[in-house]
Amino acid sequence: MSDLMFEVKGQRLPKPPGVTARGLADVKDDTLAAWVNGQAVDLDRPLLEGGQVQFLTFEDSQGRQVFRHSSAHLLAQAVKRLWPDAKLGTGPALEDGFYYDIWLADPLTESDLKRIEEMMQAIVQENHAIKRVEVSRDEALQLFQERHESFKQEIIEGIPEGSAISLYQQGEFVDLCSGPHLPRTGLIGALKLTQVSGAYWRGSETNPMMTRIYGTSFPDQARLERHLAQIEEAKLRDHRKLGAQLDLFTFHEESSGFAFWHPKGHVIYRILEDFSRRLQAARGYQEVSTPWIYRVGLWKKSGHWDHYRDDLFLIEREDELMGVKPMNCPGHCLLFKETTRSYRDLPWRLAEYSPLSRYERSGALHGLMRVRGFHQDDAHLFVRPDEIRQEMFGVLDLVDIVYRTFAMPYEVVLSTRPDDYMGELSLWDRAETELESVLRARSLKYQINPKDGAFYGPKLDVYAVDSLGRRWQCATVQLDFQMPEKFELEYIDQDGTAKRPVMIHRAILGSIERFLGILVEHYAGSFPIWLAPVQVKVLPITEKQHAYAYEIAKALSQSQIRVEVDDRNQKIQFKIREAQVAKVPEMLVVGGLEQENRSVSLRTREGGNVGVLPWAQYKEDLLMRAMPASD
Ligand SMILES: [Zn+2]
Numbered sequence: 001m002s003d004l005m006f007e008v009k010g011q012r013l014p015k016p017p018g019v020t021a022r023g024l025a026d027v028k029d030d031t032l033a034a035w036v037n038g039q040a041v042d043l044d045r046p047l048l049e050g051g052q053v054q055f056l057t058f059e060d061s062q063g064r065q066v067f068r069h070s071s072a073h074l075l076a077q078a079v080k081r082l083w084p085d086a087k088l089g090t091g092p093a094l095e096d097g098f099y100y101d102i103w104l105a106d107p108l109t110e111s112d113l114k115r116i117e118e119m120m121q122a123i124v125q126e127n128h129a130i131k132r133v134e135v136s137r138d139e140a141l142q143l144f145q146e147r148h149e150s151f152k153q154e155i156i157e158g159i160p161e162g163s164a165i166s167l168y169q170q171g172e173f174v175d176l177c178s179g180p181h182l183p184r185t186g187l188i189g190a191l192k193l194t195q196v197s198g199a200y201w202r203g204s205e206t207n208p209m210m211t212r213i214y215g216t217s218f219p220d221q222a223r224l225e226r227h228l229a230q231i232e233e234a235k236l237r238d239h240r241k242l243g244a245q246l247d248l249f250t251f252h253e254e255s256s257g258f259a260f261w262h263p264k265g266h267v268i269y270r271i272l273e274d275f276s277r278r279l280q281a282a283r284g285y286q287e288v289s290t291p292w293i294y295r296v297g298l299w300k301k302s303g304h305w306d307h308y309r310d311d312l313f314l315i316e317r318e319d320e321l322m323g324v325k326p327m328n329c330p331g332h333c334l335l336f337k338e339t340t341r342s343y344r345d346l347p348w349r350l351a352e353y354s355p356l357s358r359y360e361r362s363g364a365l366h367g368l369m370r371v372r373g374f375h376q377d378d379a380h381l382f383v384r385p386d387e388i389r390q391e392m393f394g395v396l397d398l399v400d401i402v403y404r405t406f407a408m409p410y411e412v413v414l415s416t417r418p419d420d421y422m423g424e425l426s427l428w429d430r431a432e433t434e435l436e437s438v439l440r441a442r443s444l445k446y447q448i449n450p451k452d453g454a455f456y457g458p459k460l461d462v463y464a465v466d467s468l469g470r471r472w473q474c475a476t477v478q479l480d481f482q483m484p485e486k487f488e489l490e491y492i493d494q495d496g497t498a499k500r501p502v503m504i505h506r507a508i509l510g511s512i513e514r515f516l517g518i519l520v521e522h523y524a525g526s527f528p529i530w531l532a533p534v535q536v537k538v539l540p541i542t543e544k545q546h547a548y549a550y551e552i553a554k555a556l557s558q559s560q561i562r563v564e565v566d567d568r569n570q571k572i573q574f575k576i577r578e579a580q581v582a583k584v585p586e587m588l589v590v591g592g593l594e595q596e597n598r599s600v601s602l603r604t605r606e607g608g609n610v611g612v613l614p615w616a617q618y619k620e621d622l623l624m625r626a627m628p629a630s631d
């Protein structure tokens, strides 16, 4: 047989079929699996086709997935050693760890978890090779029958007859699995079981209840500990907790999923909205306000009825059904259609900040992160096909400015055609190619998420990375060839003929409610001075300085600075501590001396005593520092 051609690290290597990825390069200890032609493959699996070969470590998300999924097998093996009657379900990798669904005769206790963890560590020590074995469907059925693994049998029965099935074996343990896996158990350097819950087999209430054991794992103890510390930190920063503590917002069960903004929270909310307004106005966006309730006919026309009906808040009056808008697009289409548009009117960039609602199930609600009522920095760009590129560039510029302002790095994911797509295939292909070429031209690092696009077009999702390293999907940019079609939108082109515009749906912050929730956790409530609800707190030491304190506060507030005076009859140390707990960025302590010299004693939130400054100088500096961000 002739050699296959492999491309490894830019080198072309001819090798006979059956060579393994390990056989193609000098594989280091931290290599977990190979990436061959876009698929993760075991390092020791014989390769029967040539192609591009890369190597995965824990730094790659696909590498982490192999690592965590192998940890799930380890968990199952440990449970089977401790409870031989346990029956295995399935055990996938998660973004930050893994779980395994296992049927157990008795519920697990806290000390059981400890025992499982210790057994997992023992199996790591034993350092078993993890081997792939291919068997026939009948052989697989027989093996799991002998092992009384009824759930595995059920899975195999669902696989078409005659299919080859792969098993993974480590020591005495065998699992049904398509892989890939780590080469040996010894690579799982650090692990922790984190949680236990119940889950019906295959998600159906008529099926047995399984015990779902969650865990996480890392190559070494230091990384595991850093991760666990981060989780603890995230709990401390929970925006619902900080939101109450800092008096920003609340929720009431009388209106689940809709935030009540308190004065301090609403200040931040408005700053975010105005920040977006200023950036967009400078880029030719025009703000409009359109209705929030429409006859369902409109939602049928836009396609929302078919795809989002369950998410619509519906109202019935005089035998007529109406829906509260979950997005602004159909309203903007109606605006577009009001007059004859010319090619000279395009691109037309319409921005809107009005309220939107989506019916989320009560179990899915989560503080500001998952709400029923929200507002977006929403905009629709009606463009000529030849303007797509330039407009996409403009939108990605905005994304960059906004996320740099909040010191958040970001990652871009391109989501392509879903199964329930609307419209012609050729339009989809064209839109997807266009988006990808813009990403490449901007040299943005991006991933492709197959089949995750909106039903009307492909989309770019921007994931902002917060100060704890967590990824949040915020901005979204969607190219849409369908809605202009459905609304029969037209413009008169240069040659006098009617043409169909293309629509770009985009939001940069996304839901402002959710973005604010993310910011609370990102900054742990210590907002930068331009966002802080109270920017400066004046703290008179005694009653004698009240007049001076109020004079300062009045001057600052006339310069649009958000300032408060703490004129309570309390010790100055107490006032300072309270201002720090309230995370006020700057405190001005004023006593007799400061009043006499017309100075202020400045302290910062971080606890530092900056010292005494002439009041006029402080004010001048502050006005520079406290300015709202802009580009
Ligand atoms: Zn597996």
Ligand SMILES: [Zn+2]
Residues within 6 Å of the ligand: 327, 328, 329, 380, 505, 506
């Ligand atoms: Zn839209």
